Amino acid sequence: MRIKSANAELFPLSRRQLLTGAGAAALAGVGLPGRLLAQEPIKVAAVYTVPVEQQWVSRIHKAANAAKDRGGIEYVFSENTSNNDYERVMREYAEAGHKLILGEVFGLEDAARSVARDYPDVAFLMGSSFKEDPAIPNFAVFDNYIQDASYLTGIIAGAMTETKNIGMVGGYPIPEVNRLMNAFMAGVKETAPDATFQVAFIGSWFDPPKAKETAFAQIDAGADMMYAERFGVSDAAQERNVLAIGNVIETQADYPETVVVSALWHFEPTLDHALAELKAGTFKAADYGVYSFMKEGGCSVSPLGTFEGKVPEAAMKLVAEREAAIKAGSFTVEIDDAEPKAS
Incomplete structure (x- = not known):
């Protein structure tokens, strides 16, 4: 200490x-x-x-x-x-x-x-x-109740996946993690209603090698979009040339061709x-x-950066509409703390 x-x-x-x-x-x-x-x-x-x-x-x-x-x-x-x-x-x-x-x-x-x-x-x-x-x-x-931003990044992820197979790697299935994963999954369903999800927890808050190996397994099983709740997931996505969505902090500078967007906590x-x-x-x-x-300024969606112009226009229009509605209080992202399941 x-x-x-x-x-x-x-x-x-x-x-x-x-x-x-x-x-x-x-x-x-x-x-x-x-x-x-x-x-x-x-x-x-x-x-x-x-x-x-x-x-x-x-x-x-x-x-x-x-x-x-x-x-x-x-x-x-x-x-x-x-x-x-x-x-x-x-x-x-x-x-x-x-x-x-x-x-x-x-x-x-x-x-x-x-x-x-x-x-x-x-x-x-x-x-x-x-x-x-x-x-x-x-x-x-x-x-960190950033389910609003997580939901919006899910809309983008659903628009960018081609296989409609989303991989998700978390630390532990506790409420803080679960609510963000569930909100992300709800966002994906907005633009890819037929999407399926692989869900795994590595039993650690910091074990990048384990997170990376878990992500590799999901990519091998068909995932072309990864939800990177843990460090190590984006490394696997980068090595296998699939896309990833970040969580809490901005990591696109480290993965400019991999991390499409992140849900940021303030x-x-x-x-x-x-x-x-x-x-x-x-x-x-x-x-x-x-x-x-x-609506309190406690979370946001990161700029698209290197992916500017690469996300379908219809998806970005929906993100803008829902973001405005969230801030106005006319749209509420559900807070679901239940453990997310593969589907």
Whole structure:
């Protein structure tokens, strides 16, 4: 575990730990006491179980650095923190006077919520598959609900596949992964209603060789379009000259002839809302997942880049129409956390 100031360069590499732990209730609590002076930078600390270069965590780190650069916060972080050390590091930051602690507690829900109970004047904003607990009013949760962007990239994928056979390789079948895969599949059906899907999970958040071998098997079974939820999938697609769709971050620069488009996550709206609430003295237990929705600016579809002009015009027209409707609130992408199945 390393404690660092926020000046790391971002290179996407790995993924966070597998979901374990206990659930919680789903109602907001009461606000934190007090109001921070507007001119005071908020002391923010983050505790990450993986390197900040990892794709999911990199989005949180990027948003925190942006807020730091604006002058609104002071920001330090610990990366590669083991689950056994996580509670200790959280407590050290709380004792050091940090007013907002960020992180991802998918593998240690109980421990993290216990720390929050012990420091009621500190705000905690934590990645979690569970909900907020009204008994812990200073503990808010979030997750990357980017199903809107995933759905739109599916429309593009359906228009670009020739075999109508889509390969999908994920880490674990947990809600965070499942909802993005299901939304992508729904998008594919818009432009390729007869498409079939191969679905596999590799049992790891970061095992590119295993993801690559799994993708090879799906390509050998007829897939000409891959959903690259894991690193390693796009490498297989590139080697076998098939196409891929990216997830969370933009990877087309590394695979210019392979990655058609990506569903991007933007953590800035989530963090900015938390900072505003903290400054106003109104931070409370809440589900911040809604700030990952497209209408909140929490996700987007990447530019087509090298694939500009290569996607059928009708598909791009549908993407534009649905994106406008999503932002206007007249079209809702279903949030389906059930494990996706091959079909």
